[in-house]
Amino acid sequence: MPKKGLTLQQKRAWSGIIFILPFLIGFVLFFAYPMILSAIFSFSRMTIHTTGYELSRVGIKNYRDAFLVDPTFNRELVESVGNMLMDVPLVIFFSFFSSVLLNQKFRGRTLARVIFFLPVVMSSGIIATMESTDYLRNYVMTLGVINQNVETSTVLGSFRLSHYLLEIGLHPTMVNYITSAVNRINDIVSMSGVQILVFLSALQTIPPSLFEASNIEGATGWENFWKITFPMLSPYILTCVVYTVIDYFMSPKNVVMETIRTTAFVLANFTYSAALAWIYFIVVSILLLIIVRIISKRVFYYE
Numbered sequence: 001m002p003k004k005g006l007t008l009q010q011k012r013a014w015s016g017i018i019f020i021l022p023f024l025i026g027f028v029l030f031f032a033y034p035m036i037l038s039a040i041f042s043f044s045r046m047t048i049h050t051t052g053y054e055l056s057r058v059g060i061k062n063y064r065d066a067f068l069v070d071p072t073f074n075r076e077l078v079e080s081v082g083n084m085l086m087d088v089p090l091v092i093f094f095s096f097f098s099s100v101l102l103n104q105k106f107r108g109r110t111l112a113r114v115i116f117f118l119p120v121v122m123s124s125g126i127i128a129t130m131e132s133t134d135y136l137r138n139y140v141m142t143l144g145v146i147n148q149n150v151e152t153s154t155v156l157g158s159f160r161l162s163h164y165l166l167e168i169g170l171h172p173t174m175v176n177y178i179t180s181a182v183n184r185i186n187d188i189v190s191m192s193g194v195q196i197l198v199f200l201s202a203l204q205t206i207p208p209s210l211f212e213a214s215n216i217e218g219a220t221g222w223e224n225f226w227k228i229t230f231p232m233l234s235p236y237i238l239t240c241v242v243y244t245v246i247d248y249f250m251s252p253k254n255v256v257m258e259t260i261r262t263t264a265f266v267l268a269n270f271t272y273s274a275a276l277a278w279i280y281f282i283v284v285s286i287l288l289l290i291i292v293r294i295i296s297k298r299v300f301y302y303e
Contacts, residue, residue, distance in 0.1 A: 041274035048268075055271075062275035073276060076255045077283065084287075087188070088244045090181050092237065095192040099199030100229070113200070191247065195240040202236040203229070231300040238295045242288060249284050256280055 006014070042062055044055040066073050102113050165175045181188065210228050219227070250257065260280065264273035 038274040038277060041271045042278050043275075044271050046271045058271075062272050063279065065272065066276055066279055073256075073259065076259055077280070080249070080254055080256045081283070081287065084245060084248050086177065086180070087184070087191070087248060088241060090184075090188050091191045091195065091244050092240055094188055095195035095240065096199055096233070096237070098192065099196045099203060100225075102196065103200060103203045113196075191244065194247075195244060198236055198240055198243075199233060202233050206232045234299045235301060238292065238299055241291060241295060245288060245291060246284070249280075 040055070043057060043059060045058045045061075047054045047056065102109065106112075162175050162179045165178060166172065170178075206229065210232075211224055214224050214228060248254065252258070256276075257280075260273050260276050263269050263276060
């Protein structure tokens, strides 16, 4: 009797396991032990000696201090979450429609794609490290007058924009949101490079036959976008939202990340820093679960 092979569902399951196997190996070898050690640190007090350090159990004191004693952590955490809720929709909106435009056929399309991805290259690796050096800071200080003029013109431009938007009847809350997005356009563009590439690659996976059939039926370009393009890209929207949220919370410019680093490596309070890191990790994880659950209900999967 011939031996029964694996079913299609089992083959897909094994393919998924093999795909994530490098991550699992790396997690076990490089991340599991530091995470366990940081959890132990967060419930301890460290005493440093000439021969090493000694930990003494303090229970949830570090966590209690973070919420009830620290005068800035709660405010910084709420501020970080609020800024994330404002920035992530802007990044997704900008990257989504930028990718749709860059997917059109026009002369210089490759150059345009490179230009949109340049901010990601300029804000990573050794260039990001150079930005924190004294030399570059001194160089930026020499351009203080220019920067001040640019900031002044930006403020004036935002004032004019808000005036026009209020005149056409927009709600002041929406006006403030739009003007704040305009003021942070550089940050939004620099955070959108990877998402633009994801959406561009996703647009290439849409079968042209869908648009051909839709055009035969007399659908307009607007209808094609909302009935074909947007639903087909919805799984990638979920992916980009998750990536953007994590990227924002892990950014070196994030105030909570800066507080955690300062507490650990400047104040040498490693146990309290570990508690702050775990609070931050739990908050980010809860937010991601909520966001994924909300968006997943509206994701369309094409079979």
